[in-house]
Amino acid sequence: MALRRTLVAAGARAMSQKEAQRQCAKLSQKWRLLAEAEPQGFMSRVALCAEKADHHPNWSNVYSTVDVTLWTHDAPGLTEKDFALAAQMDAIAETSGLIE
Numbered sequence: 001m002a003l004r005r006t007l008v009a010a011g012a013r014a015m016s017q018k019e020a021q022r023q024c025a026k027l028s029q030k031w032r033l034l035a036e037a038e039p040q041g042f043m044s045r046v047a048l049c050a051e052k053a054d055h056h057p058n059w060s061n062v063y064s065t066v067d068v069t070l071w072t073h074d075a076p077g078l079t080e081k082d083f084a085l086a087a088q089m090d091a092i093a094e095t096s097g098l099i100e
């Protein structure tokens with residue numbers, strides 16, 4: 001019974017971590033790229049930064065829109081890593097003239 005109680009307690013902790021992840025602060029940004037710009041180009045450049053930082057955006061791409069959500073899973077919430085990657089994404093979008 002002790003083992004079962006331990007497992008139930010571990011399950012409850014896993015649930016609450018998942019819930020904490022769901023509810024934690026996140027940075028969200030939707031970029032509308034120029035219609036003629038390739039979102040894949042923007043995303044590959046960001047992906048290189050993300051790999052270097054070992055910090056990866058949750059994102060999706062539909063036509064010329066890239067929708068990004070950033071947060072630090074372990075925190076859970078926002079850390080300097082999220083702001084640093086967000087700044088790099090801004091710089092890539094702006095310096096490459098991708099924004100409408």
Ligand SMILES: C[C@H](O)[C@H](O)[C@H]1CNC2=NC(N)=NC(=O)C2=N1
Pocket residue numbers: 054055056057058070071072073074075
């Ligand atoms: C072990 C590895 O460092 C972690 O899993 C990294 C990978 N990429 C990540 N990306 C993001 N956005 N948040 C994280 O907490 C995170 N953690």
